[in-house]
Amino acid sequence: MTTTRPFKVIYDTDPGVDDAMALFYALAHPLVDVVGITTTFGNVKVEQAAVNALYLAAIAGRPDIPVTQGIKRPWVKPGGTPPAHIHGADGLGNLTSRVTTQNQLDPRSSAQFIVDMVRASPGEITLVAVGPLGNLALALKLEPDLPKLVREVIIMGGTITEPGNVSPVAEANIWGDPHAADQVFTAGWKLTMVGLDVTHQVIMSVAQFKTIADKHQHIATDTLHHAVGFYANFYSGLYPHVAKIHGCFGHDVLAFLYLTNPEHFTLAHGRVRVATEGIGQGQTMLDRRPTLGYAQRGWDADKATPQVCMQVDAQAVGQVFQDTMMADWLAR
Ligand code: BDR
Numbered sequence: 314m315t316t317t318r319p320f321k322v323i324y325d326t327d328p329g330v331d332d333a334m335a336l337f338y339a340l341a342h343p344l345v346d347v348v349g350i351t352t353t354f355g356n357v358k359v360e361q362a363a364v365n366a367l368y369l370a371a372i373a374g375r376p377d378i379p380v381t382q383g384i385k386r387p388w389v390k391p392g393g394t395p396p397a398h399i400h401g402a403d404g405l406g407n408l409t410s411r412v413t414t415q416n417q418l419d420p421r422s423s424a425q426f427i428v429d430m431v432r433a434s435p436g437e438i439t440l441v442a443v444g445p446l447g448n449l450a451l452a453l454k455l456e457p458d459l460p461k462l463v464r465e466v467i468i469m470g471g472t473i474t475e476p477g478n479v480s481p482v483a484e485a486n487i488w489g490d491p492h493a494a495d496q497v498f499t500a501g502w503k504l505t506m507v508g509l510d511v512t513h514q515v516i517m518s519v520a521q522f523k524t525i526a527d528k529h530q531h532i533a534t535d536t537l538h539h540a541v542g543f544y545a546n547f548y549s550g551l552y553p554h555v556a557k558i559h560g561c562f563g564h565d566v567l568a569f570l571y572l573t574n575p576e577h578f579t580l581a582h583g584r585v586r587v588a589t590e591g592i593g594q595g596q597t598m599l600d601r602r603p604t605l606g607y608a609q610r611g612w613d614a615d616k617a618t619p620q621v622c623m624q625v626d627a628q629a630v631g632q633v634f635q636d637t638m639m640a641d642w643l644a645r
């Protein structure tokens with residue numbers, strides 16, 4: 314790590330249990346400064362995503378962080394039903410109660426908030442996006458120079474060699490809005506894809522969230538422990554090796570772990586396009602060749618070159634996560 318100045322991050326999210334894990338990791342990490350939370354539809358409807366983002370920020374002692382409500386549905390395809398069986402009907406594992414909180418939504422749309430913040434701090438803001446990508450696509454429309462103004466974009470989404478999780482080739486966030494995703498991948502900004510190729514390598518156990526909750530004795534970590542229990546039931550029902558530790562994949566946390574500890578990831582470089590229609594809808598396709606001898610439409614040479622995380626040192630990032638969450642980051 315060469316910098317000691319915190320990264321200014323706008324967190325674009327659809328909370329969501331792993332979204333909540335990722336937010337708390339970001340708030341706990343001294344090198345991350347969350348300057349806004351922009352919400353989208355995805356794991357829940359956008360209205361619930363916004364309620365959850367406000368709630369999570371408040372119970373973690375950060376009601377000062379602006380939260381916006383964003384895009385309600387995909388750009389082109391019809392909207393789907395949120396996966397209540399994975400994240401709970403409320404997105405946080407069906408909490409039995411919530412405390413009263415006071416923070417309110419920033420009235421701007423998520424896309425407008427992104428544009429305003431990036432214009433105000435050119436070259437400084439990192440966008441960490443862990444849901445369907447409609448807010449980023451709309452921000453690109455509102456400010457075509459956004460790619461020059463943003464420091465970096467890190468996306469949890471997509472997959473290259475690992476099987477998809479909503480089709481044989483598609484990951485849920487990209488499948489959720491493939492047209493928006495293709496615009497984001499080809500926009501020409503510095504972009505890193507953190508997809509299932511690495512998130513399926515990192516399994517987190519409910520026990521480790523209990524250890525975190527026991528240490529802090531705080532509503533934020535108790536809420537997360539509850540939510541992870543629900544989420545782990547889904548993943549443990551699907552994957553025997555995950556069930557062995559009553560665990561789950563940390564998906565969205567990996568986007569922040571890449572930001573704080575890129576040295577633990579191995580990257581591939583190449584153009585990425587998204588299949589927007591047909592049976593392969595939502596597939597992220599990586600062109601690993603330096604040149605295509607007979608390039609067809611859509612693969613011409615001038616498309617942007619993102620980087621894609623292909624391998625991760627799971628043990629190392631797991632340790633970083635645990636150490637960060639066990640530190641004293643929650644005010645009483
Ligand atoms: C992604 O989909 C959502 O369920 C998770 O929050 C994560 O962003 C994993 O495919």
Ligand code: CA
Nearest residue numbers: 329332443444
């Ligand atoms: Ca998410």
